[in-house]
Amino acid sequence: MSEYDYDLFVIGAGSGGVRAARMSGGFGAKVAIAEDRYLGGTCVNVGCIPKKLFVYAAHYAEDFNDAAGYGWQVSEPVFDWSVLLNNKNTEIKRLNGIYKNLLKRNNVVLYNGRAVIEGPNTVRVNGESLSARRILVATGGWPHIPNIPGREHVISSNEAFFLDTLPASVVIVGGGYIAVEFAGIFHGLGVDTTLVYRGDLFLRGFDGEMREFLAEQMHLKGIKLLFNSRIDSIEQQNGRYLVNTAGTETITADLVMYATGRRPNTDNLGLETAGVELNEKGAIRVDDEYRSSVPSIYAIGDVTDHMNLTPVATAEGTALANNLFNNQSRRVDYRDVPTCIFSQPNLGTVGLTEQQARQEYANVEIYKSRFTSLKHTLTGSSEKTLMKIIVDKDTDKVLGVHMVGPDAGEIIQGIGIALKAGATKATFDATIGIHPTAAEEFVTMREPAG
């Protein structure tokens, strides 16, 4: 008989927490998980999944236009937001159920309530004090909205997933993943969309040329991009919002959405009581085995603010469960993590940007291809694709691959495997293309562009 109620008590049933809990349960550990909101966390409920469904929905606007060039005559398409919302909600409910079953099948005890840490081995949930040999904090993050005058008038992406009606116009503030993805969603669904970003060019940290190219493509589609623009205040007037920017411009919109980053969910969890150290951004500090400053308390995923992506959190959950309960020493490899912004078109990327490569390597070679996809030769669409390969000339190793174009997320996933396997440019060149595809361009770029 163990001296503890549980071998592992997980706080937060999002991507990372559920993965760690169910795998640990599968390895025979006695596991509990507490969740006070929704099963599946941000990704399933107000993130990746509903976002991608919205992206599909938005893309139909272009598909209906494109169809004409292929001989299809479609009467004026009509979009019904309530149908999309209902169908999305039904699907998310189904996924919540799947998560519940996954936990049950692996004998994980689920507590629907807020858990608070009372000590290194004690958690309180629903009025009950429970002991655990180890506690895992996997509480994720939450949208952060700066404290500007009129903050009460704005929404975050959380609310965007449940709007009663679709606005006629929207201002989106921010220049990261969420702002750029939602700009494409709203625009595609017929909303007059303006993205306001404080810097020169959105998507700081991504390859410079890709950022410029994506901005160009989004602009061509009709999304208004306002860079170098800061918001002073937001006022409500006759049911609409006046967004006052630091210059002279005032934008009027029916909805204002802030996508200005997310903060780790570490408030009121009892972390201070237990002596868990946080970093300057409020994230839990962990070592490379996900252990916090308190040896019995662990943390994974967005609450550690390391690499805030669902597949990274699940990889961390898998590693932790294996390390703790399966006698395996596993480490997550954070190099060459592929990622995609589901903008329209997508921006997919893996490895170093050109800017990073030039800083780290003496001889960098760039291969590039910019083209109109075969599909658009008949549609009349002005959408272009840009692909880029970054190579270390001294070793021929491919350092980074970037793409802005349809399905870049799908394509870059495969390229990510090649990079993980240490592919050189010669490996790319020796690969036969699949003709005719856009992806084949990655194996047919012969002449360096710089």
Ligand code: NDP
């Ligand atoms: P990001 O951190 O990606 O971007 C935040 C943006 O807001 C930046 O452009 C930043 O500008 C700007 N910003 C920050 N503070 C302010 C401020 N006070 N005033 C004005 N602008 C501000 O956050 P997101 O909210 O877009 O997304 C959160 C995280 O979620 C992402 O980093 C990503 O890890 C994850 N995510 C992943 C997705 C995917 O994989 N497809 C999709 C959605 C989210 P600046 O650059 O100047 O600092």
